[in-house]
Amino acid sequence: MRKPEDGPKLKGTPRLSALFFAALVAAACFFSGREFRTMRAEEAIYPSPGLTVARHLSDYFPPLQGTPGDTPVYIFEGPAKGGTVLVLGGTHPNEPAGFLTAVLLAENIRIVRGKIVIVPRANASGFTHSDPQEGSPQRYDIATTSGARTFRLGARVTNPVHQWPDPTIYVNPGGQTLAGIEARNLNRAYPGRPDGNLTERVAYALMALIKAEGVELGIDLHESAPEYPVINALVFHENASDLAATAQMALQSEGLDFRLEASPPNLRGLSHREWGDAAGIMAVLLETPNASHGRLKGRPSAALVIDGRDKFYERAAKLGRLFVPFGPEGIPLKDRVARHLAGVAALLDSLRELVPGRAVDIEGAPSAAAVRASGPGAFLHPPK
Amino acid sequence: MRPIYHLIVFYLAAQTAWYLVREEKLWKQAGAAMVLVLLLLRLFLVK
Numbered sequence: 309m310r311k312p313e314d315g316p317k318l319k320g321t322p323r324l325s326a327l328f329f330a331a332l333v334a335a336a337c338f339f340s341g342r343e344f345r346t347m348r349a350e351e352a353i354y355p356s357p358g359l360t361v362a363r364h365l366s367d368y369f370p371p372l373q374g375t376p377g378d379t380p381v382y383i384f385e386g387p388a389k390g391g392t393v394l395v396l397g398g399t400h401p402n403e404p405a406g407f408l409t410a411v412l413l414a415e416n417i418r419i420v421r422g423k424i425v426i427v428p429r430a431n432a433s434g435f436t437h438s439d440p441q442e443g444s445p446q447r448y449d450i451a452t453t454s455g456a457r458t459f460r461l462g463a464r465v466t467n468p469v470h471q472w473p474d475p476t477i478y479v480n481p482g483g484q485t486l487a488g489i490e491a492r493n494l495n496r497a498y499p500g501r502p503d504g505n506l507t508e509r510v511a512y513a514l515m516a517l518i519k520a521e522g523v524e525l526g527i528d529l530h531e532s533a534p535e536y537p538v539i540n541a542l543v544f545h546e547n548a549s550d551l552a553a554t555a556q557m558a559l560q561s562e563g564l565d566f567r568l569e570a571s572p573p574n575l576r577g578l579s580h581r582e583w584g585d586a587a588g589i590m591a592v593l594l595e596t597p598n599a600s601h602g603r604l605k606g607r608p609s610a611a612l613v614i615d616g617r618d619k620f621y622e623r624a625a626k627l628g629r630l631f632v633p634f635g636p637e638g639i640p641l642k643d644r645v646a647r648h649l650a651g652v653a654a655l656l657d658s659l660r661e662l663v664p665g666r667a668v669d670i671e672g673a674p675s676a677a678a679v680r681a682s683g684p685g686a687f688l689h690p691p692k
Numbered sequence: 693m694r695p696i697y698h699l700i701v702f703y704l705a706a707q708t709a710w711y712l713v714r715e716e717k718l719w720k721q722a723g724a725a726m727v728l729v730l731l732l733l734r735l736f737l738v739k
Contacts, residue, residue: 322716322718326713326715329722329725330713330725333725333729336729337733341733341737344733344737
């Protein structure tokens, strides 16, 4: 470090300028720190009057209490006995359609028969940061009938501030060897470990929830990049093959192109594999196409998240590089949420058809057509 | 692990702050100030 007396002296008072810079440092720390801290604030969710009980994930696994992995669990139970369905959003917080679909259901449904358990932010820690080196927007706004609701666009994996460092090679609870960063990926951590890292403990708590609530059908809501082959898909465990096939036929008849993808038995740690293997439930994962987290996108922005328009994806589609059609109209968030809602509705219909005694009947859920026409904001509670 | 990490960042922040108040060249003070912002944010915001 150079000694001050080695260099020429400035005119004026260097100490005064040092004080000036110190004041600038304090101001920069204050304003950017205040902005940074808001990333950790959880936006409000306003459950519908049909809510039976609001819990936390730590109620099923107490060691999670007070950690960044704890997250709200909304339970809706009807007057008539039926089955139990788990709807999971926010496993990957950079996939907003999954999270928003779970929020829409929580804010609108009433149960006639059976029980629905909704976890909108499965990986709560992932919502507190953004994917590094992506330039992703921190938030996006959804206009409601009275004001806009703002939601965080999180990262695919757990915040490294909450779980650090990553191992060089990660061997997940299912024995699969993966890249180190996958140690923070909730959808590689099932069935979890009670004494594992934060992500594995969250996965373990979700398995405990599945067992404690008697879940029979689990639906994990995701999005994938348009260049990824598993897209517009129902990925199903073999326990749910009839259910998924019946739902797919219903969706196809409505004009919604959904593929059926069997969960590979040797791909360990994923919800559609381990929920079925470890808890014996029917497990299905839904995927919609999201340009905002694909590799071919142009400038990331909140508009890309909402409108889903991107000229580079348009070009890639013309070159035949994508697994979904991608035109100038893009694939907007409202269409992706509508697809998820249609998928959930079709799975519930199939459950009623195949296992009538374990049916779950709901009212008030926004229809896919209505969301596509009016946008998800028309069905969100206005901000308080 | 965490206290050690915080001690390291605190040491670097203190060194940089000390450099800022002793340095006489304006542009070097500005450089130190910019580095100091990053270190202080790291020190106080990472829990």
